[in-house]
Amino acid sequence: MASAATTAAPRQSILRSDAAQKLLAFGALILIFAFFSFASPVFFTWENIKGILLATAVNGILALGVTFIIITAGIDLSVGTVMTLCAVMTGVAITNLGLPIPVGILVSLLTGIAAGSVNGFFISRMGIPPFIATLGMMMMARGLALVISGVKPIYFNDAPGFRNLTMGTLVADIPNAVIILFVAAIIAAFILGKTVLGRYAVAMGSNEEATRLSGVNVANWKTAVYALGGFFSGLAGVVIASRLNSAQPALGMGYELDAIAAVVIGGTSLSGGQGTILGTVIGAFIISTLTNGLRILSVPQEWQMVVTGAIVILAVYLDIVRRRRQ
Template structure:
């Protein structure tokens, strides 16, 4: 009786196994594209709940409402890719909105420039505290969050700054349309495109990934990690301030509490989009997907008459699930 030889595990066998339908890792695919599937599921549910959901008016209203947090989230993506965190962005939105509203009588260019300058200055301070004083990003930006919010209340005296008789040019950025598309949506798409291009095709973009993945290795390869971090926090500050300019233009008022909790919404969108706190992994495209998921989910919950407080509970659960899925992705 002839003894059967054991199966040979060679390249051919591996290829045959890989091509076998049984070897398809469906769990891996589901985890990898979980955010896309989540967005599709939300859209399907929303279309069932309301026949008007896919009307152009509703879609553009949802997108316009998401643009301010979306702009902040693009900057947050840079920071988290760099293995940092920026808790000050919500306060910078409020400060910029207040400054923009108070200088609106000088025209949109002057008002916006002052608002953007505030975000750049405080973003620079964040970067210097982290690189110069060697503070943890969480501590440095937490302090800035409190400081900037206090600055808003001191500047406004705790009252709204109302733009009296806003010009068409001032209101255009936040409330205007180009054809059927709201201007804020067009602006957000432009910011998304530029931010994605920088990350993929420039030396600075590649260095953000390198510093986030392994700062010491990045230094040894000749990257100025400190300068890279400072620039990232400046970008985050400027984009937060720009969101404040859009807010002031849209509402024609600077509110002391403007931008409150924007930092949490931005972090949620970044994490849902697949960027991890470990740094060096993620993309702006994923963040935009995360923004869309949060925006349309909120729209669905409103259609279901779910209270805002319950929505906050759900958002917390979503953040935790996003981190869990992110960890699974790294293991696949």
């Protein structure tokens, strides 16, 4: 029924619901900001806002990739550990092999794309459900990261420029990691809104069978979507390695859930066919703003988990209510 409605009047209904969702999430972010600003004088300072922006970078970039995948009605549990694997590969390239920094970055991105493509292959060619395929990839990437690194962190002390990649400032006083997040988001929004890949992702998520029958090679395009998700994991791998000035092989578990939470809070529907990049970015900001603000108010961390969980539920519920009305 829902799919019939979307195919009947695709353009208009998607536009309208997107706008509503953006407004909702954005309103929530403003509200949270206002609340913390009143509650504490240190919250609304540039130094602290910079901290929030920086804390959003890794999760935000991961969430960009997850957005595309969830729009196809899929899921990717592997983004966190694939990110770690990518970071480790960068460490191998730059520190162990002494290659230049740009090559290290390229290695990370290619590793991400490779892992994503393998995910896509498992899902679209072998018919393994996305949940299982990416669960398997999550474990494999974790294991590989540990094996390749020899279970030791790899440091970038021999490549002093590497840390500046994210912690330096090209524009005003904004750390580069934040610029990378915004540029990546703009590119993601362009891909989703203006390219065939984005349009097919939405189409596959709304009605895969109809998309297939209209002559689209669903298997190939789906693989491409997962490869794109892997690309963003690779980018996040560079950012986290640069910020920590090290590739930490034991990191990454649980990052996928934060990324999925950001996507869901941003209004992307887990049943596919609907979602926006702006919503995801706002969702990621809501999570890191909550973490930061509740820390500043010294609210016990246990409660922070409860609050974040409640917001995820509320966001999805509002989405359901809104769609029922339409």
